[in-house]
Amino acid sequence: MTIWAFWSFLLVSSTHVPCFFGSVAHFSNETDHLAVLHFKDLITNGPLHSLSSWHHTLHFCRWQGVTCGGRRHPQRVTALILTNKNLVGPISPFIGNLTFLKRIDLSNNFFSGPIPEQMGQLFRLRFLVLYNNTLTGEIPTNLTHCSKLEVLYLFQNRLLGRIPTEIGSLSKLTELDLGENSLTGSIPLSLGNLSSLSFLYLTRNSLDGSIPDDFGRLASLEEFDIALNELSGKIPPQLYNLSSIKFLDVGFNRLHGNLPPNLGLTLPNLQELYTGTNQFTGPIPISLSNASGLVSIDLSNNSFSGSVPTNFGSLKGLSRLRLWGNKLGIGKSHDLIFLDSLTNCSSLRKLQVRRNHLSGALPDSMSNISTQLTSLTLGDNKIFGSIPSGIQNLVDLTVLDMGNNFLTGTIPIGIGKLSQARKLWFEANELSGQIPSSLGNISQLLVLSLYENNLSGIIPSTLGNCINLLAIYLYSNKFNGSLPKQLFFFPSLIELSIGNNSFTDSLPVEVGYLKTLSALSVSNNKLSGEIPSSLGNCLSLEYLLLDGNFFQESIPPTFSTLKGLRSLDLSGNNLSGEIPKYLEKLALESLNLSFNNFKGEVPKQGVFGNASQVSVLGNNKLCGGIPELNLPQCSSQASKKRRKYLASKVKISVVVVVLCLMLVSCIFANWVRKSRRKPADVPSAEDPFVTMSYAELFKATDGFSSANLIGTGSFGTVYKGALDRDGTMVAVKVFNLQQPGALRSFMAECEALKNIRHRNLVKILTCCRWR
Structure with a gap:
């Protein structure tokens, strides 16, 4: 193993103490060169080909994203900045050999795998920015060896486990963002030691327990975000005394308690306040108006009660006021007086007070609220009276919700002037009249909700103009x-x-x-x-x-x-x-x-x-x-078939009987006609045959007895018999008309017998019988 190879192995394999080159200065530049090459070898150069300049013909200090030092260390890498490059792959542990690094920014890529523990060797590192990647594993405790670290951004990754307690030893840390990972456990008390910390974001994890009282010692804290966790308990009173706070977000947890009445006095620099979706109770502090820089107030989805402060109008820069989902209002007509004061808030864009207990009629002053208003939600209250016609002045509205109240009257014709509207909710009121045809002017409308009213008439065809519905x-x-x-x-x-x-x-x-x-x-x-x-x-x-x-x-x-x-x-x-x-x-x-x-x-x-x-x-x-x-x-299938079979037999029987009756009728008619001229029992030369009844034939053959059977053919059987009238021996053929062709054979024999004029043999008589 060469000396260089030995040192390279030693530097990469060390995980607990920083490594120094000491007198091996003539290897230093090559160390950085090989380290960045190893870094490149493990990642895929994205479609932007951001690492195309990383080749041997160009000095590594001139590679894109690589910055080298000044006069003292001109060829040592001091910054590695490769943001938004679509780079894919793990971060090489050889990055730990770049001991002169002060800044690493690999944000907005697709780096995966764990954060190399070797980063703990970067004792000069001040900025470590790895957000918006797919890094996994736990936060390495070795990072706390980077004692000069000022900014640590690891948010929007897939990091697991607990927040290392050792982070509390990074005394120079001013910004810490571990949000949007899968971190668990409680917030370490040691974070209260970060006296220089101004920016603390732990949002969107699975942290539990309470907010440490020690956070009251973060005297420099300006932005504090622990939203979307599983934290419980109360906000420590000490936190309300951090007058430097500008941004406070504790929303979407299980916190409870009241907001202190002097909140706006103890946090005079507050600009954004978010407590939404918790279990807070009590009144909204009137003192909030003393925090004159407030631009956003979100107290939604809690159990705040009492009146809405009427002095919010003094917050000239107020842009968002979200109070929906509380118990505000005392059920009297002056519950909506606060709307009058909001006409002074010329920058107001969102006013959301739905799902409360607000009562009273909508004041005409509503039409004078900021024309920049994009969202107005008053639904699910106890508001009565008519919809002010001046609503048409709020031309920037995209969302208008007045549903589930006690509104009466008609929908103003001027509603069609809200050309930017996307969602209109007027359901569950007592509105009457027709849908204004002007509604068709709102071509960008996405949702139209008018159910459970007393609206009548026809649906205007102009509604078809709202093609985006x-x-x-x-x-x-x-x-x-x-x-x-x-x-x-x-x-x-x-x-x-x-x-x-x-x-x-x-x-x-x-x-x-x-x-x-x-x-x-x-x-x-x-x-x-x-x-x-x-x-x-x-x-x-x-x-x-x-x-x-x-x-x-x-x-x-x-x-x-x-x-x-x-x-x-x-x-x-x-x-x-x-x-x-x-x-x-x-x-x-x-x-x-x-x-x-x-x-x-x-x-x-x-x-x-x-x-x-x-x-x-x-x-x-x-x-x-x-x-x-x-x-x-x-009925079973067999029964169905049997019924069909019987039905078909009945049909055939009916046909045969009808045919027989027709034939007998014809023969009888012919006999009657001839009998008028000659005696019935005396055959003439023209008609040598005697016509007789079925009963005579039945008696002559002894009921078609088998003893009188002469023979059997394809279409019937022949019987012998003696007639009662004169003892004449006869042969009687009985046709089976269910046999295919039998009827045709019967008719043929009739025709044959008809043509016989004289016969010296025994007379043959034919008849039909259903068998």
Whole structure:
């Protein structure tokens, strides 16, 4: 092993103490050269070819992303900055040989594997930035040997395990971001020793326990984010005394308690406050207005109560006020007075107070709230009165939610001036009148929710101009008339719910144009005619509710193409025919065919195999199915065949009897005609045959006794007999007319006998008999 190879091995394999080159200075430049080459060898040069300059013809200090030192160490690598290069692969442990490194920034790549422990050898390192990669494993405790470290960014990786307690020894650390990993355990108390720390982000992990009281000693702390963990307990009172804090986010944990009433006084520099989705209670501190720099307040989804402070209007720079999901309001008409003060907040963009207990009428001053407002949510409160017509002035609104209140009156015609709106929610109020045709001016509208009101009239055809609609909810109103075809030309519509109205006529075949439709409900209307087979084109359908109408005929065979259908309700119509077998093969979780006119056997497979998922009540002609459906048994297949066989025999019998009667009638008529001229018992030359009844023949042959059997042929049997009238011996042929060709043979013999004028032999008589 060469001296160089030995030293290279020693430097890379050492994991506990930094390595120094001492007097081996003539190897130093080559050490860095080989280290960066090893670094390159383990990674894939991304599509940007960022490492194309890393070759032997160019000095490594001139390679892209590599920075070398100044006058004292001109050829030693001091910075390795390769951000946004799409580099893939592990970080080479040889990086630990670059002992002059002060800055490493490999952010926004695809580096994987563990963070090399050899980085602990970089005693000069000040900045270690590895965020937004796919690094795994635990945070190496060796990093705490980098005693000069000031910035440590490891967020947006896949790191596991606990936060090393040793990090608390990095006394020069000013910024620490370990967010968006999978770290567990409690927050180390030792982090309270980082007296220089101004930036602490631990968000989006699985940390538990409480917030350490020791954090009250972080006198330089400006930004503190522990959101989206599993922390519990109260915020330490000491934390509220850190007057340097500008950003405080403790949202999405299990924290509880009250916010101190002097919060805005103890945190005068506060700019952003987020406590959303916890278990905080009590009133909103009025003192918040003293933190004049506040631009964002998010106290949503807690249990704050009392009135909304009316002095928020003094926060001139306020951009976001999110108070939704609390218990705000005292149920009196002045609950909404705070809206008047917000007219002074000219930068306000989001005002969200839905899901509270706010009462009162909307003030006209609403129309004077910031024209920059993009989101206004007042739904799920106890607001009454009409919608102010001045709402049309909020021209930048993208979200307007006034649903689930007690609003009356009509939807303002000026609503069409909200041309930027994406979502309009007015559901569950007491609004009346028609949908304004001006709604069609909002071409970018995605969601329209007007269900459970007293709206009436027809759906304006102008709604078809809103071609970007994803969801339309109009159910439980008083709409009538035909469904406009324009309602079915939305290329991206996912949900259409128009049930519980009074729509008439048929469901237009254009419904088949809704290729992306996932849920369609037209329940409880007055629609009639056949169910459009074009519904089979809606291949994304999961929920199809057509119940409570007057649809007729059978279920369209095209429904067999709806492979993703989960729920189908056709109950309460006039549908008929048999239940299609293909329904067994669909992935249905619920099927309701009740109260129609279906007949025949109910299938047993698929959804039909679970009585809790299928209903066929009120179809009196159905049979079979699983026993739990309590339907009568269907006749067996053999019985069906026997019934068909007997039916066919009866039909043949009827035909034969009719033919025989016709033949006998003809013979009798002919005999009557001739008997008028001659005595019946005296054959003439023209008619040498005697016509007689079946009873005479039966008696002459002793009931066609086998004793009188002369012979058997292909089409019948011949018997001998003696006539009572004159003792004449006769031969009687009895045809079996069920035998194919027997009738033809009978007619031929009749014709032959008809042509015989004289016969010296025994007379032959023919007759037909059903056998």
